[in-house]
Amino acid sequence: MTDKISDSKNPSSAADSAAKAARDFQREMQDRIAAEVDKRRGEGKYPPSFEAKLRTVYEGLLPKGSTKDSKDLSHLMYMVDRTAFMDIDVPLASNKPGVSKLKTVLRKLMAWYLNYLLQQLTNFHANLLQLLHAYDLRMQRIERRLTEFNSEAPALPVVLTDDAVGTILSHLGGPEGRILVTSCTSSSLLSQLDANGYDAYGIDTDTSRLDALASKGTDARFDAPYEHVAGLKKSALQAVILQGTFELLSTADKVALLKMLKTSLVKGGKLIVLGRPVASDLEGDLRIAVDLAPGRLFASETWQYLLSRNGYSCVAQVAAVEGGLFIVGAVGGEE
Amino acid sequence: MPPTLEIHQFVPSLAPRDAVGQHSLALQEFLRSLGVESQIFADEIKPGMEGKALPFNTFRGRSNTNRYLIYQASTNSPIAEFLSNRPEKKLVNFHNITPSAMLLPWEFGAGLAMAMADHQVGKFSHHSTLAFTVSKYNEGALRTLGYKATAVAAPFIELGETHSRKPRKVSNGASWLFVGRVFPNKAQMQLVAALACYRRIYDSTATLTLVGSFGSKAYHEAILTYAKSLGLEDAVFFSGQVTDEELLRLYRDADLFTCASRHEGFCFPLIEAMRNSLPVVAYSSSAIPETLGAGGVLVENDDPVSFAGAAHMLLDDVKLQGRTAKGAATQLERYSLQRARLEHHRVLRTVIEDLPDLKEETGP
Numbered sequence: 001m002t003d004k005i006s007d008s009k010n011p012s013s014a015a016d017s018a019a020k021a022a023r024d025f026q027r028e029m030q031d032r033i034a035a036e037v038d039k040r041r042g043e044g045k046y047p048p049s050f051e052a053k054l055r056t057v058y059e060g061l062l063p064k065g066s067t068k069d070s071k072d073l074s075h076l077m078y079m080v081d082r083t084a085f086m087d088i089d090v091p092l093a094s095n096k097p098g099v100s101k102l103k104t105v106l107r108k109l110m111a112w113y114l115n116y117l118l119q120q121l122t123n124f125h126a127n128l129l130q131l132l133h134a135y136d137l138r139m140q141r142i143e144r145r146l147t148e149f150n151s152e153a154p155a156l157p158v159v160l161t162d163d164a165v166g167t168i169l170s171h172l173g174g175p176e177g178r179i180l181v182t183s184c185t186s187s188s189l190l191s192q193l194d195a196n197g198y199d200a201y202g203i204d205t206d207t208s209r210l211d212a213l214a215s216k217g218t219d220a221r222f223d224a225p226y227e228h229v230a231g232l233k234k235s236a237l238q239a240v241i242l243q244g245t246f247e248l249l250s251t252a253d254k255v256a257l258l259k260m261l262k263t264s265l266v267k268g269g270k271l272i273v274l275g276r277p278v279a280s281d282l283e284g285d286l287r288i289a290v291d292l293a294p295g296r297l298f299a300s301e302t303w304q305y306l307l308s309r310n311g312y313s314c315v316a317q318v319a320a321v322e323g324g325l326f327i328v329g330a331v332g333g334e335e
Numbered sequence: 336m337p338p339t340l341e342i343h344q345f346v347p348s349l350a351p352r353d354a355v356g357q358h359s360l361a362l363q364e365f366l367r368s369l370g371v372e373s374q375i376f377a378d379e380i381k382p383g384m385e386g387k388a389l390p391f392n393t394f395r396g397r398s399n400t401n402r403y404l405i406y407q408a409s410t411n412s413p414i415a416e417f418l419s420n421r422p423e424k425k426l427v428n429f430h431n432i433t434p435s436a437m438l439l440p441w442e443f444g445a446g447l448a449m450a451m452a453d454h455q456v457g458k459f460s461h462h463s464t465l466a467f468t469v470s471k472y473n474e475g476a477l478r479t480l481g482y483k484a485t486a487v488a489a490p491f492i493e494l495g496e497t498h499s500r501k502p503r504k505v506s507n508g509a510s511w512l513f514v515g516r517v518f519p520n521k522a523q524m525q526l527v528a529a530l531a532c533y534r535r536i537y538d539s540t541a542t543l544t545l546v547g548s549f550g551s552k553a554y555h556e557a558i559l560t561y562a563k564s565l566g567l568e569d570a571v572f573f574s575g576q577v578t579d580e581e582l583l584r585l586y587r588d589a590d591l592f593t594c595a596s597r598h599e600g601f602c603f604p605l606i607e608a609m610r611n612s613l614p615v616v617a618y619s620s621s622a623i624p625e626t627l628g629a630g631g632v633l634v635e636n637d638d639p640v641s642f643a644g645a646a647h648m649l650l651d652d653v654k655l656q657g658r659t660a661k662g663a664a665t666q667l668e669r670y671s672l673q674r675a676r677l678e679h680h681r682v683l684r685t686v687i688e689d690l691p692d693l694k695e696e697t698g699p
Contacts, residue, residue, distance in 0.1 A: 054532070
């Protein structure tokens with residue numbers, strides 16, 4: 001009881017120290033949870049197709065108006081259209097004797113006033129609706145041009161020679177910290193990082209190829225680059241290797257991704273961009289993927305320019321690889 | 336002789352087994368114990384509460400410098416306008432309002448009501464001498480709504496006897512429990528996803544019991560369909576509303592209290608779980624971290640795999656359960672009735688200078 005009385009006399013200091021202890025405890029818990037999850041994913045216990053199903057079934061059950069689907073917007077527009085116009089035709093029926101007549105009289109008496117107000121409201125709503133429809137049309141046009149992932153497009157393959165992998169590993173330095181590899185099923189890079197003792201994980205949206213990778217004990221997850229990086233904590237990664245589909249994102253999405261990644265990297269963390277030069281003689285799947293993409297391939301100089309403009313340092317082309325690939329390295333992270 | 340100090344409360348709805356109602360009754364009892372004249376006025380007086388409150392529009396009386404009115408702000412209510420026109424000093428006891436964006440796609444009417452409540456409570460800030468609430472999270476919401484003078488005081492919770500249980504490892508047939516009405520902000524669908532992950536690798540016979548009224552038919556149906564799609568139709572149970580005795584039994588029979596709620600101004604079921612020494616895993620949102628403290632494991636990552644991993648960590652580790660039990664004891668002390676009295680007294684004293692001194696208490 002003595003403790004409680006002393007706490008009561010100085011409740012704020014007792015509460016502060018309890019709150020600090022709780023924060024420390026929960027920080028420890030987050031590390032343990034992350035380690036447990038990494039371990040299980042690393043063991044292939046959660047095939048990416050399983051996690052993809054959890055997400056897609058969930059999203060399929062969300063009501064209209066709560067997803068990113070443009071059909072949702074059409075539904076909301078329809079609802080706005082339906083409710084924009086108002087009248088003063090208040091129901092007059094009543095079970096009580098005489099009340100219906102009273103309501104009729106009241107409505108007639110107030111009609112001159114309410115109609116005046118309502119007319120102004122309706123004019124405003126009509127203008128607003130017109131504006132919304134104009135925006136909707138423009139939005140649809142933009143969405144058609146900038147679909148992030150065209151489901152009909154083949155994956156962008158990344159063929160890496162042993163030399164290229166060696167260059168990437170030496171640029172990364174020692175196997176310290178967490179490394180993210182995008183479009184991880186596009187190349188053998190993730191498996192090679194694993195084999196060399198790096199703490200690496202990958203993301204992709206091709207569930208069957210992800211499952212194949214995960215079954216070999218590789219930490220490969222179902223996610224798109226932009227969404228995944230948006231959910232990362234500050235300084236969560238030691239290095240990031242951008243390869244594959246990211247190259248075909250729109251320019252605005254590429255820049256947004258670079259900005260987010262700068263925050264996700266530890267101070268001094270490395271970003272490696274695996275790109276391919278703009279070429280007119282692309283063939284096969286590569287030609288199709290590029291033609292169907294919202295964005296176009298950037299040259300090494302363009303990546304270097306964008307990285308420098310977005311706060312990365314030590315930006316330079318590390319190597320040009322056989323097969324047309326180039327490797328751009330940069331250092332990111334914030335104080 | 337100075338006029339008697341009067342502090343009256345105005346509650347949108349006084350209902351049995353409702354947190355706001357229980358809190359208001361406890362605050363009234365506390366004020367009366369100080370010798371303050373205190374009455375409750377309500378817009379809705381639900382069956383079982385007759386005689387404990389008067390209709391708010393029956394409140395009369397001339398302006399009295401020694402009379403204060405407390406508005407229990409929890410939803411949209413005609414009481415706000417009524418009080419705005421009263422000359423007495425007004426205090427706001429805020430209980431948080433669920434963000435309308437969480438509800439609109441599922442329950443348009445409820446979402447709209449929350450948006451209106453938000454607007455109304457914000458507008459009332461001009462009339463408030465002091466706004467107090469039960470969590471720092473809520474205090475932040477008050478500031479956003481435009482309240483300048485704000486404070487935090489622990490809620491009045493009638494805690495029964497703490498029920499101790501020996502920490503135990505559970506690796507087979509784990510029983511997860513969540514208590515809260517079936518509503519989108521409570522995120523029961525996320526619990527179903529977490530259970531699917533948990534059953535996949537840790538315990539294929541684990542179950543989830545969802546206790547609470549069916550506040551949203553659409554959301555209830557979505558949970559059912561989700562559970563069925565994931566092959567969990569025989570593992571997820573809805574109990575609906577239950578009696579106090581049944582609820583106590585559920586807390587005591589469960590192995591783990593799980594909460595994925597996206598918005599809580601406080602989260603009373605966490606306190607109830609801790610009181611029953613039930614291990615807790617909760618998603619770290621809104622006021623949940625401050626209510627739970629170290630009395631359970633928080634999950635910061637919005638990922639069912641992480642939630643399942645945390646559940647396994649706790650159910651598999653007796654030592655960790657011991658640590659959270661200690662954390663729970665700290666939280667229960669933090670939210671004791673004695674602490675609520677002390678903090679409310681301190682907060683009210685800042686604006687009601689002649690509030691009588693608190694009588695010395697000898698126990699929690």
